[in-house]
Amino acid sequence: MDKLTLHEDPRSGNCYKIRLTAAMLGLPLERVQYDIVRGDTRTPDFLARVNANGRIPVLQVGEGDSARFLPESNAACWYLAEGSALVPGDRFARADMLRWMFFEQYSHEPNIATLRFWLYFIGEANLGEYQRSQLLPKRIAGEDALALMDRHLVTRDWFAGGAASLADIALYAYTHVAEAGGFALRDHAHVCAWLDRVAALPHYVAMD
Numbered sequence: 192m193d194k195l196t197l198h199e200d201p202r203s204g205n206c207y208k209i210r211l212t213a214a215m216l217g218l219p220l221e222r223v224q225y226d227i228v229r230g231d232t233r234t235p236d237f238l239a240r241v242n243a244n245g246r247i248p249v250l251q252v253g254e255g256d257s258a259r260f261l262p263e264s265n266a267a268c269w270y271l272a273e274g275s276a277l278v279p280g281d282r283f284a285r286a287d288m289l290r291w292m293f294f295e296q297y298s299h300e301p302n303i304a305t306l307r308f309w310l311y312f313i314g315e316a317n318l319g320e321y322q323r324s325q326l327l328p329k330r331i332a333g334e335d336a337l338a339l340m341d342r343h344l345v346t347r348d349w350f351a352g353g354a355a356s357l358a359d360i361a362l363y364a365y366t367h368v369a370e371a372g373g374f375a376l377r378d379h380a381h382v383c384a385w386l387d388r389v390a391a392l393p394h395y396v397a398m399d
Contacts, residue, residue, distance in 0.1 A: 195271075196221045196251035198241055201399035202312065203227070204304055204364035205264035206248040211360050212268045214396040216275055228312065265292045268357050277360070279352030288351035291358035294336075295365075302333035304365040306372030330373065337369070337379050344381035348388060355392055363389045368398065 195213065197220050199206035213220040225231035225247055233245050242249045242262045250267035252259045261267050272278050279285045306329050309315070309322055318326075340362065343350065350358040367386050370376055376383055389395070 192218065193253040194221070195219065196223060196254075198223050198225065198247050198249040198251060200225050200227045200247055203248065204307075204368065204398070205300070207398045208264045208360055208364045209248055209250060209267045209271070211364070211396060212271050212277065212357065215277065215360070215392060215394045216271060217394065218271060265296060265357070265361055268292075268360060272357055277355065277357050279354070279356055281352060284352030284356075288356045288358040291350045292361045295358075295361045298332065299336045299340075299362065300365055302329040302336060303369050303372055303374060305329055306333060306374070307365065307368060308372075310373060311371040333369070333372070333374055337366070337374060337376075337382060340366070340385075341379040341381045344385050348385070355389065359385075359389055364398075 195218060197206065197209055197213075199210070199222060201207075201222075201224060210220060210222070225237070227247065231237065232242070232247055238245055241251075241260055244262060246262065248262070248264050248267060250261045250270065252261065252270070261270055269278075279288055306326070309318055309326075315323075315326075340350075347353070349355050350362060363386065366376075366382065367389075376386070390397075
C-alpha cells in the first residue's frame with residue numbers, strides 16, 4: 192500500500208476513527224496536525240493542496256505529485272479496511288454496517304460531537320446566540336441516538352455482522368468522549384459495556 196498520511200486535529204473524533212482503524216489493521220500512518228480553532232485548515236495552502244472544503248480529517252495516499260487526498264472520515268476508514276475483517280463478508284451485514292456509519296454521521300456526530308466541541312473546547316460562555324439556541328435540541332437528539340444504540344446492543348455485542356466492524360469504530364470515536372458534551376453514559380449500560388469491548392480489541396489505541 193502507498194504511504195499513508197493523516198491530516199488531522201488530534202482532538203477530533205472523526206480524525207481518531209481513521210487512526211484507530213489503521214492501528215487495528217497494523218497499517219503505518221504518518222500524522223500532520225492542525226488546529227481547527229486557530230483556522231489552520233482555512234489557509235490558502237491547505238485549501239489548494241489538501242481539501243478545498245477546508246475540513247479535516249483528510250487521508251493522503253501516496254506522496255508528491257501522485258498523492259491523492261480523501262476527505263470524510265468514514266470514506267477514509269472504508270479505504271483502509273476494505274477486504275479486511277473490519278468489513279463483514281456477508282452482503283446484508285456489510286450494508287447494515289454502512290447503515291450505522293450513515294447513522295453516525297447524520298444522527299450521532301452532529302449532536303454528540305458538536306456539544307462536546309461547543310462546551311468542552313469553546314465553553315458555553317463563549318457561544319453565540321445561534322449556538323445557545325441549539326443546545327437543547329442537540330442534547331435531545333444526542334440522547335435519542337444513545338438510547339437507540341443502547342436498545343440495539345441489548346441482544347448483541349457489536350453493531351453489525353456479529354463481530355467488530357467499521358460501524359463500531361465510527362460510533363466509538365465520539366461516544367466514548369460524550370460526557371465531555373454533558374451526556375451521562377452511565378444511563379446507557381449496554382453502550383458502556385460495548386465501549387469496554389471496543390477498548391479491549393487487539394491493537395486498540397486511545398485518543399490523544
